[in-house]
């Protein structure tokens with residue numbers, strides 16, 4: 001039987017088509033994969049994608065949901081719930097445990113699935129387990145995804161996983177591989193807005209530099225805030241350099257740990273919102289706002305080349321560009337060097353794992 005929305009000739013047994021309601025005047029559906037689809041971030045993310053918040057209200061989506069074989073039962077429940085949402089833009093759903101099935105012809109990939117850190121596990125063990133997953137997924141993307149697929153890695157260690165994924169998918173441009181630091185950016189923006197007592201949208205251009213880890217550098221030096229209708233520099237309005245270099249930085253760096261301490265689970269709602277923000281801006285553009293994205297470094301701002309480093313970026317026509325010409329203070333230099341060093345070390349560890 002052919003899918004009556006996208007015209008795809010043959011459906012696998014596990015494909016679901018019952019939720020097709022997109023009017024025929026709409027664009028053809030794009031295929032979007034979410035890995036770790038039975039996990040907690042995906043649970044918040046799927047609705048945002050399927051409701052049009054990411055690819056726009058005119059763009060139907062066909063969701064490919066990848067998880068590991070033992071999670072197929074849970075995933076079945078997620079598929080039922082997606083159907084029960086009766087979303088007009090949801091053209092179909094394919095739950096699967098096979099990467100090559102999941103990545104086939106996808107235009108966008110949210111790589112969320114990863115092995116969680118277990119008690120007693122060293123950071124290196126976690127890196128080793130996850131790097132192997134992203135090597136395998138890179139190979140599968142290389143084989144079957146669209147060559148213009150836009151890939152967002154959320155699963156940790158996100159920056160290094162994105163690098164490894166790109167390395168094993170040589171037929172896809174490395175600009176198409178990004179890692180998520182948008183949650184850190186959103187956290188930083190919310191902290192500044194609260195400090196200044198303004199709505200969150202009245203703060204922009206705060207930057208997250210480097211790794212999505214505790215060495216990240218949340219930087220307000222170029223951020224601006226709307227005061228009385230005019231955009232003014234955040235450092236001048238806050239007028240507290242010490243706060244911006246200490247409490248602000250550490251609060252953002254440790255926010256993930258604070259959520260775990262309170263919730264006994266890691267950030268999921270906010271992580272899913274950030275993943276949706278990242279992909280929406282990559283597809284639809286950033287306008288006059290800067291966004292932080294982990295991208296393969298070209299050495300900008302004296303950072304190590306060929307690591308996935310978070311930079312301030314703007315996006316237009318689906319292409320990101322690093323914001324150029326910013327002044328780097330001595331304090332910022334130290335912070336950039338520190339997080340860059342960690343990424344270079346992570347890369348080395350990951351390469352060693354991949355050799356095995």
Ligand code: NAX
Nearest residue numbers: 036038039040041067068113114154155156158180183271
């Ligand atoms: P969950 O443990 O709830 O879900 C992860 C899912 O991934 C599980 O269903 C698991 O079965 C699946 N999975 C494991 N191996 C897989 C594989 N090889 N292929 C497909 N699926 C696989 O974790 P969740 O809270 O959803 O977090 C997912 C990842 O996001 C974790 O690595 C987490 O550390 C990371 N995070 C990254 C953030 C960022 O800002 N970059 C912030 C939030 C989050 O901590």
